[in-house]
Structures are given as structure tokens and as C-alpha cells.
Amino acid sequence: MGGTGRDGSTGGALPAGEPVDAPVEAPVEASPPAAPLLVAERYRPVRFLGRGGMGVVHEAEDTRLDRRVAVKMLTAVEGLARDSEAWDRFRREARALARIEHPGVVTLYDSGVHDGTPYLVMQVLDGTTLAELVADTGPLPTAVVCTVAFGMAEALEAAHTAGVLHRDVKPTNVGITRSGRVVLQDFGLARLAGEAAITRTGALVGTPQFMAPEAMRGVLPERAADWYGLGVCTYLMITGELPFGPTVDFGAIMERALGDGVPPLTGSRHDRPESLRRLVDDLCRQDPAARRQDPGAIRDVLLPLTYGGTETLAALVTGRAREEAVRDARAAPYAVRAAPPGGAHEDVPEYLWDEAPVLPEPRDAPADPFRPATLSDTTRRIVLGSMTPQTALSRQREAVNLVQRGRLREAAQMLSVVVPVCLSTLGPDHPTTLTSQYWHAVCLARLDAGRDALELFSRVNARVARRTDGHDD
Incomplete structure (x- = not known):
């Protein structure tokens, strides 16, 4: 798994191959896209990992340090000029991302522009993604749910403290190593590339099933949007189901998200601790002002339920x-x-x-x-x-x-x-x-x-x- 997920998710390391968020993203191709022979005269792609709305990810060899890395080419904003405002912003945001030092956040090694396409170089992780795990096993045990959610909460707090928003918290961006460590990937890609450039390409900033309602309404997401993503990912782990059904129709998802919202777990058929169900309901509230956002309070609910989870x-x-x-x-x-x-x-x-x-x-x-x-x-x-x-x-x-x-x-x-x-x-x-x-x-x-x-x-x-x-x- 690299600093990516499989959607080209790699804000870091992904396991092999990221899922595509069709049809909101680009249509699925029959084969991986062509990769440069050498990125920035240093990184040699050796294996395709995946793709998503922001770009494609390859596992690569760092020819200078002789180590494996994940290289994400942000093809959604290719054509970035080094003397542009977008380039200056990209550099600032990359530096902010690199300042996050936390075991739950994928490590950013390097960044730059190759033939007009911005790229990120991240650590490669050995494991899987939360999306793949739930797809294979269905609903997860309570201790596992709370262990993953706790790890995500700690990573989000570390990022927010450093001034970085994730803006696309979803199961394919949650990496899990073979030791049970939870690692968030693809931090801040929307801000790294710049919202204006993304809008020009027609790419959607976020994944519909896990996108905060305020983002769907066109409001610039704040920290509350990241906590909403945590809530919806936890809902998925508990139920084994996508919050708005298996549809990939963005219109239908948007209608449900802005209508009744995520189905409440309190009083539902899902037999989980009441404190956990209330937490998920609070995280998934449509109004960001009413959403639970205090990292300490969130951890206080999860920690007692994590015994044996790792x-x-x-x-x-x-x-x-x-x-x-x-x-x-x-x-x-x-x-x-x-x-x-x-x-x-x-x-x-x-x-x-x-x-x-x-x-x-x-x-x-x-x-x-x-x-x-x-x-x-x-x-x-x-x-x-x-x-x-x-x-x-x-x-x-x-x-x-x-x-x-x-x-x-x-x-x-x-x-x-x-x-x-x-x-x-x-x-x-x-x-x-x-x-x-x-x-x-x-x-x-x-x-x-x-x-x-x-x-x-x-x-x-x-x-x-x-x-x-x-x-x-």
C-alpha cells in the first residue's frame, strides 16, 4: 500500500491499486496510464498503484537513495507554470504537509513539477485500505471499528494543528499496515493543486458518498468536513454499507445527503455500544456547527472500546x-x-x-x-x-x-x-x-x-x- 490508496490515492503510500470513484471521476480505462520513464530525473516508476480524480500513482524507485516510494502525478492540474501563483501555493501547501510528523499521517518526502505536472513523493506502506478491508469482511468488530476511528481522529488532529485540512476523508484514503497501524493518506490534495485549477478541469473535490453536505452546497470545507468524513467512514465500518446506498449516481447521492442525510444509528438494528452510535450520528450531522468536532471528546468515546482492536x-x-x-x-x-x-x-x-x-x-x-x-x-x-x-x-x-x-x-x-x-x-x-x-x-x-x-x-x-x-x- 503506498502513501496512496488505490484511487491514485496516494497521498502517500498505497497498497497496490486505488479504486476509481466513477462516474464522478474519469471513466475507467482498460489499462494503467503511461508513466514517465524518470520523474524529475530521480524517480523511476516500477508499478502502477492506482488512480483517482486528482491523478495517478506509481510505486517508484528513488534512484538517489535506493528506496521504494509512491509518486503521485497530479494530472488534474497539469500545465502548472513555475512562475504562477498556483505554483507558489503548491509549494507552500507542500511544505505545510511535510511539517506534519505523526505515525498516522503518511510521510511526504518530496514534491515538484515534472513537465508541467505537479507530483508528490511519499512513503509506501505494506498493507491494505479500509475500503478493501470492509469490502472483503463486511461489518467490522467494535474494537476494530474504534481502533481505526481512533487512529483517524489522532491523525486529523495532528494535521489540523499543523494547519492542514484533509478535504477527502474516505475509506480508500485510510491505509492499514500489517501491524495494525492506521495511516491517513492524500492530505490536502485539493489545496495543494488549487481549487481554481480543479474547477477548470471539471474534477470534483471529494468523493460523493463521503463528502460533507456543506461541500456539496459549494461552501469551502473547514475542519468540520474532515470530522464528517470520519463519521461516515465509521458508519461504513459498523454497517458494512455505503451511507447512501450502492449507487454511483452523484445526483441521487446528493439528493439523499442533503435530504434525510446519513441514516441514524441510534435506535437502529445495528447492535453496537450506544455511545459509539451517538458519536457517529453527531459526526454525520448535516449542519457543521452542530457536528461534534472536539478531538479530545471524540477520543474519549472511542478509547474505552479499542481493547484488543489493534x-x-x-x-x-x-x-x-x-x-x-x-x-x-x-x-x-x-x-x-x-x-x-x-x-x-x-x-x-x-x-x-x-x-x-x-x-x-x-x-x-x-x-x-x-x-x-x-x-x-x-x-x-x-x-x-x-x-x-x-x-x-x-x-x-x-x-x-x-x-x-x-x-x-x-x-x-x-x-x-x-x-x-x-x-x-x-x-x-x-x-x-x-x-x-x-x-x-x-x-x-x-x-x-x-x-x-x-x-x-x-x-x-x-x-x-x-x-x-x-x-x-
Whole structure:
């Protein structure tokens, strides 16, 4: 997860791939957008993470410091001139954002303009987003709900103290690491870019389901809007449901938000502590003046209900990563497709293969506001068909590097594509194939998928033994 979410959310680090807030944002594309070969002569994009209304995010290599970072290109305001008022504002806001030092706020490393497009460089986090977690598990246990909400409240207080508003608090901007740490991402992007520039592009500042009513009315959001976002995210964690239903029709959402508002939890069917339900109702009030905004009072409600929440949250995130790795490992033997007619496609960008091997939803499937866009099956076949033994070896080394950095989920996804390619092009006994399978097993073992890891280790050991004994099948 990088300083981004998956919507190109990265005000920081996101996990792999941010969800698209369609149809308010740009329409979903079939494949990731092209990335510069080198941003600011320093950051080399290596993997697409996601996109959102403000821009696109890639995981990148900082070639000067030899570390992984998340680079968000604010394409919504491209064409920024260095001698403009907007550029001066961008620099001021970036400095303010960099001054926030808090474990619950993603770290901003660098900022600037590349070929007229502003960019932010942030830390990459290993984990998931609140959106993905709720999408997978549904309503969360009370201790987990309060642990996440408490972490968000502390992060918002730290930002507000530094004079920075978030302005787009939503589940895809709430990162959760494998240790259970809650990290807010994408702080202040609207202000970093400048409202006037955003208005010119037609982009919406905020996500409808989680946007404060006053922002919908055109009022410049203040701190109360951020606390509203916390309330709606907490509502989602408690109910497992979007506050205004599964629709992505902005008009319908706006009508409900400015009409009856977020359905009250007090007196509802949801069996949660009364103090928690009252807090959510207070945070979601339509009138910002009536909204609960005192960080201390908010924490006082949440803290007594957080016992055991961090441990449970960490287990949920780790379990999700383990299930993904096991699923990809079990699917790996069937992932290889024949190269398309005419042979390998040399013009396919290398980064395309980096998306996890997930087939797209049917065209008539309902829009899922939590899920990121994935590569089409056709594109995946082209990418797999174009991978050579040399590029497979290169990807294997990159995956090992990810393992050594603790980026186990990404490494497992990478190897679940590399292994079938090696099996198909190099054979089951080739050193690159065996090494790739070995490291895939290491990932599974470290993600606590012991049985699957043991099975893969056994296959590798059996092949190595045959090679050593000179008996090959």
C-alpha cells in the first residue's frame, strides 16, 4: 500500500491499486496510464498503484537513495507554470504537509513539477485500505471499528494543528499496515493543486458518498468536513454499507445527503455500544456547527472500546494478504496463456504485467466503489505472452528485493506471474524456475500460509533432488 490508496490515492503510500470513484471521476480505462520513464530525473516508476480524480500513482524507485516510494502525478492540474501563483501555493501547501510528523499521517518526502505536472513523493506502506478491508469482511468488530476511528481522529488532529485540512476523508484514503497501524493518506490534495485549477478541469473535490453536505452546497470545507468524513467512514465500518446506498449516481447521492442525510444509528438494528452510535450520528450531522468536532471528546468515546482492536486489525490485514497470496499461488499453474498470433508484443509497456492476476468483472456487473480497475484478460494474455526468460529473471530478482523489504503481498503477486512463465518457457527444472518457486514459498510461509508453502517447498526440493541425483523426469 503506498502513501496512496488505490484511487491514485496516494497521498502517500498505497497498497497496490486505488479504486476509481466513477462516474464522478474519469471513466475507467482498460489499462494503467503511461508513466514517465524518470520523474524529475530521480524517480523511476516500477508499478502502477492506482488512480483517482486528482491523478495517478506509481510505486517508484528513488534512484538517489535506493528506496521504494509512491509518486503521485497530479494530472488534474497539469500545465502548472513555475512562475504562477498556483505554483507558489503548491509549494507552500507542500511544505505545510511535510511539517506534519505523526505515525498516522503518511510521510511526504518530496514534491515538484515534472513537465508541467505537479507530483508528490511519499512513503509506501505494506498493507491494505479500509475500503478493501470492509469490502472483503463486511461489518467490522467494535474494537476494530474504534481502533481505526481512533487512529483517524489522532491523525486529523495532528494535521489540523499543523494547519492542514484533509478535504477527502474516505475509506480508500485510510491505509492499514500489517501491524495494525492506521495511516491517513492524500492530505490536502485539493489545496495543494488549487481549487481554481480543479474547477477548470471539471474534477470534483471529494468523493460523493463521503463528502460533507456543506461541500456539496459549494461552501469551502473547514475542519468540520474532515470530522464528517470520519463519521461516515465509521458508519461504513459498523454497517458494512455505503451511507447512501450502492449507487454511483452523484445526483441521487446528493439528493439523499442533503435530504434525510446519513441514516441514524441510534435506535437502529445495528447492535453496537450506544455511545459509539451517538458519536457517529453527531459526526454525520448535516449542519457543521452542530457536528461534534472536539478531538479530545471524540477520543474519549472511542478509547474505552479499542481493547484488543489493534491485534484483531493486524490479524485481519495479515489474513487478507495471506488469502490473496494463496489464491494467486493456487491459480499460478493455470495463469500462463499462449502468446497471441504473431508472437511477443514488444510494444507492451513493461509495467503492465505488474497488476495482480485478477480477471475483470463482467461488463454488466454493478459498479463497486471499493474495487480498483484491473487489466483486461486480453491485455494480460499479451503481457504474459511477451515476457521472456530474461525479463522473468529480472522480475524474480525484483520480487526477492520486495521480500527482503517486507513487501510480501506484492512479492507473492509478482511471483505468481513469474513462476508460470518460467514453467512454460524454461521448464520445471531450470534454476530460475526453481528459485522463483522457492521465493514464492517463502512469501507464503511468512504470510502464515504454512500448508501451501510446505507443498511448494516439497515440489522444489523434489526437483532439486532429481537434478542432484541425475534422475530427471
